[in-house]
Amino acid sequence: MNSEFYRIKRLPPYVFAEVNAMKAKARAAGDDIIDFGMGNPDLMPPQHVIDKVTETMKDPKAHRYSASKGIPGLRKAMAAYYERRFNVSVDPDSEVIATLGSKEGLANLAQAITAPGDVILVPNPSYPIHHFGFIIAGATIRHLPTTKDHDFMEMLDQAVKHSVPKPLALVINYPSNPTAEVVDLDFYKEVVAFCKKHEIYILSDLAYAEIYFNDVPPPSILQVNGARDIAVEFTSLSKTYSMAGWRMGFAVGNKELIAALTRMKSYVDYGAFTPIQVAAIAALNGPQDCIDEYRATYKKRRDVLVDGMAGSGWEIPSPQATMFAWVPLPDSWKEAGSMEFSKALLTHAKVAVAPGLGFGEYGDGFVRIALVENEQRIRQAVRNMKQFMQNSDKYLKDIK
Numbered sequence: 533m534n535s536e537f538y539r540i541k542r543l544p545p546y547v548f549a550e551v552n553a554m555k556a557k558a559r560a561a562g563d564d565i566i567d568f569g570m571g572n573p574d575l576m577p578p579q580h581v582i583d584k585v586t587e588t589m590k591d592p593k594a595h596r597y598s599a600s601k602g603i604p605g606l607r608k609a610m611a612a613y614y615e616r617r618f619n620v621s622v623d624p625d626s627e628v629i630a631t632l633g634s635k636e637g638l639a640n641l642a643q644a645i646t647a648p649g650d651v652i653l654v655p656n657p658s659y660p661i662h663h664f665g666f667i668i669a670g671a672t673i674r675h676l677p678t679t680k681d682h683d684f685m686e687m688l689d690q691a692v693k694h695s696v697p698k699p700l701a702l703v704i705n706y707p708s709n710p711t712a713e714v715v716d717l718d719f720y721k722e723v724v725a726f727c728k729k730h731e732i733y734i735l736s737d738l739a740y741a742e743i744y745f746n747d748v749p750p751p752s753i754l755q756v757n758g759a760r761d762i763a764v765e766f767t768s769l770s771k772t773y774s775m776a777g778w779r780m781g782f783a784v785g786n787k788e789l790i791a792a793l794t795r796m797k798s799y800v801d802y803g804a805f806t807p808i809q810v811a812a813i814a815a816l817n818g819p820q821d822c823i824d825e826y827r828a829t830y831k832k833r834r835d836v837l838v839d840g841m842a843g844s845g846w847e848i849p850s851p852q853a854t855m856f857a858w859v860p861l862p863d864s865w866k867e868a869g870s871m872e873f874s875k876a877l878l879t880h881a882k883v884a885v886a887p888g889l890g891f892g893e894y895g896d897g898f899v900r901i902a903l904v905e906n907e908q909r910i911r912q913a914v915r916n917m918k919q920f921m922q923n924s925d926k927y928l929k930d931i932k
Contacts, residue, residue, distance in 0.1 A: 542667050547890035551874050555884050566913040568901045569884040571855060575774040578822040585811035598803040601794050602630025606809045609816035610782045618752040626787050629794055632804055634739050634766040634781040639665040644796035646671045651695045653702040657710055657888060657895030662703045677894050685722060692730055702727055705737040707750050710891045710900040711858045712851035717751045724756045734763040742772040742823050744853040745831045754785055764789040771855060773815045774826060780804055780812045830855050833903040833910055840914035845921045857901040864924055868931060870896050876927045881920040883913045
C-alpha cells in the first residue's frame with residue numbers, strides 16, 4: 533500500500549523535533565531544563581475572564597454546538613477593539629470572523645483561496661504556518677529574505693517580476709515572530725500600494741500587537757486607506773491576554789477573504805466552545821490594565837536577559853516588541869549552525885532555545901529565546917549560559 537500521502541510528502545521533518553526529544557530525555561533523567569524554546573505564555577489570564585468562563589459553563593445551553601463564525605457579541609467586541617485601538621471601523625458581520633487562534637485561521641484561509649501551483653510570497657525567516665499552511669494547500673512558496681542584508685521592498689519587487697504565475701498573496705508579520713522586527717505605518721502604505729498595483733492579496737499576522745516596549749504601539753495594516761480592498765489581518769488573544777491554550781483568534785478585513793474563510797470553516801468546525809467565546813468578550817470589553825501588566829513583565833524579563841548576558845561573549849540584542857529575542861549565534865558557532873548550537877546549549881547549559889533554522893533557511897544564523905520563564909529562572913539561565921560561553925571552544929570540538 534502506498535503511504536506517501538501527497539500533503540505529508542510536502543512537509544519536511546519538524547526541525548524542532550530533535551531538540552524537543554533531547555529536552556524530554558533530559559527531563560526524564562531529572563535535569564532541570566530552563567525552557568525558552570516554545571512561545572508558550574506562563575502568565576495567568578485576567579481573573580474576570582476566568583470568572584466569566586466559569587460562570588458561563590454553568591448554563592446548560594452553553595454546551596451545545598457554537599457558531600464557526602463566532603457568536604455575534606464576540607465579533608462586535610473585536611470590531612470595538614479595532615475602533616478603540618486603531619481608529620478603524622469594521623463591520624462585525626462581513627469583515628470579522630472568530631478563529632481557533634490565528635494559526636488555524638491562516639491555515640484554513642490558505643485552503644480556501646489556494647489552487648495547486650499558486651505562488652505565495654512569504655518572509656524568511658517566519659513563523660512556520662505562514663508558509664506550511666500554503667504548502668499543505670498545494671501552493672508554491674517564494675521566500676522573501678528579511679535579514680538586515682536585504683531590503684524588503686526590493687525583494688518583493690524582484691519576487692513579483694520573476695514569479696510565474698503572478699503571486700496570489702503576500703504574508704507579512706509585524707511585530708515579527710521570530711525576529712521581533714517592527715514596522716511603521718509608512719511601511720504598510722508602501723506595501724499596500726505595491727500589492728494593489730499588482731493585484732496581490734495581503735495576509736497580515738498581528739498576533740503581537742500589544743507586546744511592545746517603546747512609546748509607539750505597533751500599527752495595523754487596516755489603518756492604510758484602501759487596505760481592505762486587498763488585506764485581511766489575523767489577531768489573537770493568546771499573548772494579549774495570556775490565553776494561548778484557549779485558542780481564540782480573529783481575522784478582520786477584506787470581505788471576500790472573510791467570506792471565503794467563513795465558507796471553509798463552516799464545513800470543518802463548529803467554532804470555539806461557547807464559554808470561551810463569552811469569556812473572550814469579557815477580555816476585549818473589560819478592564820485592559822492586565823495588558824499593561826503583561827507588557828511590563830515581558831519588558832523586565834527582556835532586560836534581565838539582555839543586561840545579564842552583556843559582556844559574556846554572546847550579546848543579545850534588545851527586542852522592541854514580542855515575547856522573543858532573536859539572537860545571532862556567537863561568531864565561533866556560526867559555521868556549526870543553529871541546530872548544533874541549540875543542542876549544545878541544552879546539553880551543557882540546561883537551557884532550551886529554538887534553533888533559527890526552524891523558521892527558514894535565512895534563520896540558521898540565529899536562535900529564538902522566548903521570555904516565558906520568570907526573572908529568577910532567567911538569571912539562572914544567564915549564569916548557565918555564561919559558563920557555557922567560557923567553555924565554548926571545548927564544546928565545539930565535541931561536534932567536529
